[in-house]
Amino acid sequence: MNIIIGGAAGDGMETIAHLLAKALVREGYGVLTTKDYMSRVRGGHNFSLLRVEAETPRASAATADILVALNEETFLLHREKLLPRGRIVFDPELFSLPAADDRGLPVKLRTLALAAGGKIMANTVAIGAVLSVLGLKPAAAVRLLAETFAPDTAQQNTAALLAGHEAAAKLCGTCFTMPPKSFEGPSIFLDGNQALGLAALASGCRFLSAYPMTPSTGIFSYLAGKQAEFGLVVEQAEDEIAAVNMALGASFAGVRAMTCTSGGGFALMAEGLSLAGMTETPLVIVVGMRPGPATGLPTRSEQGDLNFVLYAGHGEFPRAVLSATHLEDAFYRLNKAFDLADKYQMPVIFLSDQYFADTARAIPPYDFTRLRCERYLAGAENLVRPYKRYRLTDDGLSPRALPGQFPEETVLADSDEHDEDGHIIEDAATRGLMVSKRLRRLEALAAEMDEPELYGHPEPEILLLGWGSTYGILREAIETLRASHHRAALLHFRDLWPLPSAMVTKLLPLAKISFCAENNATGQFAGLLRRETGLTVDHKILRYDGRPFDSGEIVREVLKNV
């Protein structure tokens, strides 16, 4: 069951989509929503896709069963996607459908909303109508309204919802039969940014400094709302340079700290990233990618900054790069980012993108007992005195103490090349020792990287490579392919740097044909793979119009070449 809800910015599509989705989740369905919005506050065209199945879908569909058109433009833009037996919920007082189109379900959204207390609730009327069309009772949604709004507002919205439900019921009773439910216990329903925010909170992140930038602002606002209750500080810095440097100061002084941004903001953080590398200060940076260059397409998605995060920052220093693939994994992976940052005393970049950030799904609740939160600090029992922040060791890891932690022991971090004490030096010998000390940590770090997930046939003839947020879409493509080509598989990378290459080195040469699908124009991951392993994929499937792949186009590209 697929529903498109569209209108102008300011019409409140997000609220409808969210309430409707959550009501369905509470009913026990598996739900996914994605957002497509323009970089403007009013007007334009925004829409949400809602997909409802027995089990939570991993990608949205290309076609729709129901189109909720809050304005005429929505109808015009999306009617092609609506199936012949589909239905259109619209306001006949706003526009009318072509005479030939008999799919309309005219509900006087505004008039009914006005009667319930205000035009603004037209979207609540629409939710009521959709629930009725799906043959569902309004109870779960009414409960949600009561949880969401103050009593007065909730009451008005309930009236609007019921009015919509009733009006639509007169038109077609039950137009659709819902898929069966496979209720497997209560779910949580959240989007990528919320999952990352929750993961940071659950990892003991106590300081976030950032500067608003789509698509990462959701992490920022999520954590901002948790400050008093959970004892963390969220500060809007004057710019991204301040953001990264504040986080470094907080981290150096002893708390887990993070910043979040997009490519443009990360560009301003590049010097700070290098400082984290030089001072060996743990830091987690979430980079939510959107299409560039420059301001690009601010509210859309791309995987265009992989090379940037791999190579940003002057000088040579180790870093780790992990990525958000899907909600079930990203929560634990961001926790891993915090763990690696502390354990290896280095910056860890966590790559997300607009598609991941804004896609919400119903998933089983997270298991907080799986989270790691060791701080790897020097302890009083094994402290070597006098304390030296950059003590040379076999593995390159110097015991990390905090300023103020041990009486009489000062802790000095330095952005200049330094000796073991942290004092500025220029002699060639110390420089050499320090460079190799810093880089030596890469060896142990590499062993921590998770191999990519193999989904599909264990000895694939058709091998599809991917990374990051395309996971769900590519997985769906493999499911389709396996119906006709049994030996197809997806090899999907979560940890990107240091690149875990054992599995791909084994599988790629055995495959008859290989593909790498990426949301960028140049195949950055395929390039990384070639540089690191010498392996070349046969075909790159690239999309760079700011929109996510659709699994159908992946299947077509593969079949064209097989």
Add this chain to the structure above:
Amino acid sequence: MCKAADYLKEETAWCPGCGNFAIRQALAEALAELCLPPHRVLMCSGIGQAAKMPHYIRVSGFNGLHGRALPPATGARVANTSLTVIVESGDGDSYGEGGNHFIHTVRRNPHLAHFVHNNQVYGLTKGQASPTSELGMKTGVQTGGVISPPLNPLALALIMGAGFVARCFSGEKEHLKETMKAALVFPGYALVDILQPCVTFNKLNTYAWYKTRVYPAEGHNTSDWMAALSLSRQWGEQIPLGIFYSVPRPTFESQLPALEGEPLALRPFSPLDVARAQDEFR
């Protein structure tokens, strides 16, 4: 008993006769008189000759990037409110490269003392103009002389609402030390702009140039903002020294509910403590 010598480290990379020596001595004496334990003092600095101070004073230090001394200091205050945080940097670092942070740190008002070694020149990069260089000053880059008027850090800080604003001269060490002590204990952002001769690159504002001009602003009421602003604008033949303004306002830290109680860095944590946070998504 705390002794100034306990806060000093041996070697420095400053030129003989540099004003930085007196600033360092005054700071060591101020720290000793307040008897602050070195490991509990964190000095953040940027890059420049002044910004090398963490290497020459025995306290904890974060010697970061050029222009970026204030943001880590703010972050460190959030992480651990039991640390005494000092920011020590040059005029170029504080007012040029770091100008945006300067403005916004004044607004934010974290409890930290900001000691700016204002030699009116870029020392480390060998003599280019700084934001406080005088009009007409010729350098290897400003070959026809500086054409943009100098930035007035004290007036700017006052206008932005700074609670503590002072001017000192490295040649008046006792006054400098006392002012540093006042800045260190002041609850909030405290700016001390320290006039400092650069014997190598600033041939205009020499020791003698300052010496004949500076005078103590005696009898000044440090809670009179208008009078403070007027002092901050005096420059030229007569340059007043002193605490121009000292009136606390709520600090950044005091307005953050999460900071009530034990310093954040010292609080134990378990993911299970926050597991209830996922309930809102049910």
